[in-house]
Amino acid sequence: MTRQKPPNTNRQLVLEDPQRLSDGAGGYSESWAPLGTVWADLASQSGRRTGQDGTSLSLQRYRIFLRASPQGARSRPRPGQRFREGQRLFLIDAVSEADTQGRYLVCHCIEEVVP
Template structure:
């Protein structure tokens, strides 16, 4: 993979943060950690029912530049990428090459309909 030439999508990496709701509970909000250039390859999608909505699930392979373990710019499971109105939930992260120059994030895009 000539990965550098394929990093043509500008994504924002976000992390969930719990904030007090003032009534003894909390609400979850998403905090931007930074932006990354990425390549996105889509897999085969499926649909499932959840609560009162039908959710369309598309597995994705998102490639980004490598970052050391523990670095805030290294994606982690349960974080997400956003691209405009689109949201990609990160499921797992592995090195794409032995030197760790690139990371592969297995993710899914969930779209309510």
């Protein structure tokens, strides 16, 4: 989807990458390492509520716009990473260019909220 006007990048988000840490017994645990801070524009999309095993979870989709980084740069978001804004977490599903000049990226994300 192309965007007609530049995004209003007024939200500060931390880009995080998953890290596997050995537990010393042949397994691992997962933690998240910060890669840096980006300024972004969040656009809310559809949401839904789901649940299983007696739990309830709200899934909210967002499009997150930010300045583009070159392919292969650590600062360029990838699927499987996430953005953090305080306690809020936005899991990245897909990343594409947001404009025809390649100046901005759009990250398709999901925020999971336990009501």
